[in-house]
Amino acid sequence: MTKCLVLVLALFAAAPALAQEAGGGAVEADIGLSLEQIEEEGGLTGSVTDESDWQDLGIAIPAFATDSDQPTPANAGGTAALGLDLARVITADLRNNGLFQPVGPDALPRPSYPQVTNPSFPVWTGRGAEMLVHGYVRAGADGRLTVGCYLYDVALREELDRSGWVVQPADWRRAAHKCADLVYSRLSGEDPFFDSKIAYIAETGPKDNRVKRLAIMDSDGANHRFITNGQAMALTPRYSPDYSKIAYLSYLNGKPSIYVYDIGTGRQQLVTTSTNQTYAPRWSPDGRYILYSMAIAGNTDIYRVPASGGTSQRLTNSPGIDVGGSYSPDGRRIVFESDRSGSQQIYVMDADGSNQRRISFFGGRAATPEWSPRGDQVAFTHIAGDIRVAVMSPGGGGLRHLTNGWQDEAPTWSPNGRIIQFFRTERNSGDSSLWQVDLTGRNLRRLPTPVGASDPAWGPVLP
């Protein structure tokens, strides 16, 4: 496994272009961190990869086999055709994320059902595949699908991992994502992330009259669905950690307020009945609390309210604008944005609002901080001339820019804390689109959406 992982220190030293303003060393000196604080500094833990060998790993993903070609609601062509589509989804997951060199089922022979658990390795050695995925799909009597996924090392002729899932036909893509996650995790050592969903704002219309609708989709853009109809402007959605709800800002009736939309029932309710303007909703990792920002007479502060309803608790009380807020994965701290020092900067506080302290001390302004689900990085928007996505350690050092656009903002994390998603705005037209970039700064790619898009929020891996 060690050949697959390269320590991040080498990356930092070798990538000055990505860390022009890092001045990491200068930061520590300026703020005179105590030993305790340096320990708390956090920072990347181990396994960020650069151009290691595993990214060139050829991996063959032929069509999944079926014990018997049956009709299924999941595919007009039956389970055999579904096996082909399953392999295509897995291939697309791995290819779009720049992981390995996947070869998909359309260019490969189809294994038979018995071969799934007993591969014909010479066939694959001959094709230059180093890793091999085999799988099967079976339709049960009740219509549910059983999908099995197997990962093989071709040279060693060994099975590396296997798993299986039972899904409703409508959820067939989730089985493919689970298989892609198995392959990815086993080969990279990272946590999975493909089987997840994204909430965002779909945009249409001219720049001075944009129609903004709440929308959701799978992590690969499939199963897209509009939630609101655009009559009232919707902004900044966030999935609840259990995916049952979406908190978002709506200008319904001209009064900007945060609603919690229940995906199952289709109903929504206000997070607070205050007549003051509220925005920037965020969930605690355990789903028990919702953070929101409220503006009263020119001053904005951050509040916390139980997700099930109840009294709000005020967390910040400065005369500046305190806005946003992102919990550490253990729920004990919150990183947020405040201009109390005179310009937007990043602060950390305990989850009850105590111990507020600034952590951003580089030039320019720092906004929209988001704590990685892994806890080892904070992503944020760095405004210094251009507006770019950057990361730093939770202690405030180790600044690295990940993008280089004119206006890239509002980064949120993949569930495994290794990919950042943000939206990019074009000059003049103001058109926005969703983009992803690896934590290494590599593999910048656009996430296709039906129309314009902004405010992406990535939910956790589905259980």
Place this chain on the structure above:
Amino acid sequence: MKKFVLTVTLTSAIALAGCAKKAPEELPSAPVTSSTPAPTPPPAPSGPVPGSYEDFLASVAGQDTIYFDTDKYDIDDADAAALRSQAQWLQRYPNVRATIEGHCDERGTRDYNLALGERRANAAKNYLVGLGVDASRLTTVSYGKERPKALGSNESAWAQNRRAATITIG
């Protein structure tokens, strides 16, 4: 009532038609030329309804909106003059309410701009209250960077978008 009016109208129409058909028995005397010009007819009722939003706009003549520097929300001299003009109109129509919208340019993050827009709207509201406008008549709302007026991505456009606009209601 309607029927009666209709009847009257029809009768008048018929009467008028009757007049057109034959010359009157006696011509009216020609108008006397005099050195004084004929009096101008009274102005037809046109223009905005007093107390309406259109009336407000016409009255403050472009000063319904005040502008701000980047990241700022202070009322400068030009803003003060505009707000005085707004307050004067608002005092003439004490039953009229108003919403003050706060806006930002696109060069900033969304949530912060929502907060900054609220600051700007609130600053305008406070100034109007200071001039004697009752606070209960004024509400504020922020649109952050969501509703630009000028569409370019340049300093001139941004300067036009950093604004607080007063919109009277009723």
